[in-house]
Amino acid sequence: MNGFSKTFIRVALLLCAFTVSFGLYAQDRKEELRVRKAHLQDEIQIANKILEEARETRQSSITTLQTLNQKVRIRQDLLRTINREIALIDEEIALQEAEIETLKAEIDTLKQKYAEMIRLAYKNKSKTSRLMFVFSSTDFNQAMRRIQYLRQYGEFRRQQVTRIEERQAELEHQIDMLNRQKEEKEELRTQRASELEELENEKSEQRETIASLQAQEGTLQAQIQSKQNEANRLESEIQRIIAEEIRKERARAERNALEERALAAGLVKGQDFNTRTPNARLTELITQANARRAASNTPTSEPEPVASTSYALTPEAARLARNFEANKGKLPWPVERGIIVGRFGTQPHPVVAGITINNPHIEIGTSAGAEARAAFDGTVLDVVRIPGAPITVIVQHGNYYTHYGNLGESFVKRGDAVTAKQAIGKVFTDPSENQTVLQFGIWKNTDLMDPAPWLAR
The missing domain is CATH 2.70.70.10 (Glucose Permease (Domain IIA))
Structure with missing residues (x-):
């Protein structure tokens, strides 16, 4: 295999790898844009429904103008989305055109090589020539290698035919995809023209509504x-x-913390205090209980008080x-x-x-x-x-x-x-x-x- 063939194969493989990776990216991006476009079109339908209901009163209102303003913004966003779709298709078209040219060059190379093989085969087409090629071997091992070579050569020719057919089918597929991309681009351009016309109509209605409202300043x-x-x-x-x-939440948290301190001080709920005992009185009882425990050398472990500024949430x-x-x-x-x-x-x-x-x-x-x-x-x-x-x-x-x-x-x-x-x-x-x-x-x-x-x- 000469240097040109090796270089050509490397370039073809790199282009193929790039085409596959870009194709996957492009499909994901196109799907994302389609979803975005469908969402924007749905929002425009909602705006149309709102405006249709408002027009029944035959009066301009601030809400009508706000809806129109939002509809214009949505329409502009939709146009930007369509432009991004067209730009993405342009990239795909350029890549497919490059892929088609690569396939054509590869098919031409394969056909040239196959034609050369046919010419060589034609020169040595007689059975006598093939037999002489085998019988002229210097030993048995060489004869076996030559028989194997002739078989492989025939198989290689059949593979070349199959490869040419496969690449030709791939070329036709790429051309078909290219034509579909061009059709899709044309549809998007038509849609863009329609959306631009709608945008101008909406801006005109927007200006009329503003003028009507300004008259009622x-x-x-x-x-x-x-x-x-x-x-x-x-x-x-x-x-x-x-x-x-x-x-209320803070008060509940503070009360719960105070009752925990009371229990830690040895007070009994329902006996020494209850839910109606004021916080100030309960604090006094805690102080007295702690003093008694200190006098009798009984250790205490009073919980930390809750800061009054905290907002204690339940778990x-x-x-x-x-x-x-x-x-x-x-x-x-x-x-x-x-x-x-x-x-x-x-x-x-x-x-x-x-x-x-x-x-x-x-x-x-x-x-x-x-x-x-x-x-x-x-x-x-x-x-x-x-x-x-x-x-x-x-x-x-x-x-x-x-x-x-x-x-x-x-x-x-x-x-x-x-x-x-x-x-x-x-x-x-x-x-x-x-x-x-x-x-x-x-x-x-x-x-x-x-x-x-x-x-x-």
Whole structure:
């Protein structure tokens, strides 16, 4: 085998190995992009459903604009995903074209070698020539080796034919794959053009909605202030409820620790003290008991007192809190189908310039009749009913809390145990705007957190 043939084989093997590894990577990446695209298309369908319901009122609203804004962002993300799909197919096409050229060169080389073999075989085609080749051997061993050579030579010719046929079939397969890739690319380009057209239509509707809302700026400012006041009032109430629960937990922990000290001092529960004995009186009894034990030289082993600032969780609650925290980015959505139409935190108002709004939750648009679902296992801490406002359910997960606001109906009550995805209420539909929006918030102790990064993507 000459140097050129060896080099050619090495290059072909390297290209083959690279093709296989890239092919596996490309398939995984394409599947990931397909899943992402399907998810974005589903979100666009949800947005269309929300907007379709809102259009029945023939009125522009802030929620309608927020839904349009989110739909535009989703459409732009979808276009980016399609562009990545096209770029990936371009890479595959380039690789397949290189593979096809390599296969063609390999087939040409095989055919040339086979043609040379045929020419040599033709020159020595007579049986006499083959017999003379064997009989001219100097000894028996050489004759046997020559017979073996002739057999191997014939077998090698048959193998060459088979190899040419196999490489030819592989070439046809690669050409077929290339054509399919080009067809898929063309379909994606058509889809991209359609999505771009839809995006322009949505941006046009977005501009019209903004113009319509800006014409109502005076009314909007009053609505914005009213909504912000309601959000602030709800946030304060939730914070008060959580703070009260933390205070009770601390009080229970302190009382348990105090009773442990009393038992360690030799006091008998039910005889020397009971559950109604005030903490101050129980502390006096412990001091007196310890003094008596000291006077009689009786050793004491008093437990460490619990700091009043600690938030002592039970082992079950601590485990629940750890599990909740470990599921950040994987929590199920609090509605079966929905999109985020209002972001968490401080942000400029989408229509009225110079006004800043502060959301203590995210707002999830969904369709009329949708049910709110628990995002994780927990216990209902409270069902908040503020006069003139929809219902809010607070669920405790150790020292984490989730709240579900803007409910028209609650299916649970304080103290109920709930599981992830369990329906806990029906989301309220505003009759004036025909909008169905769930307010979803997450707290750690009394601190608010952005819920969006916690939800599964």
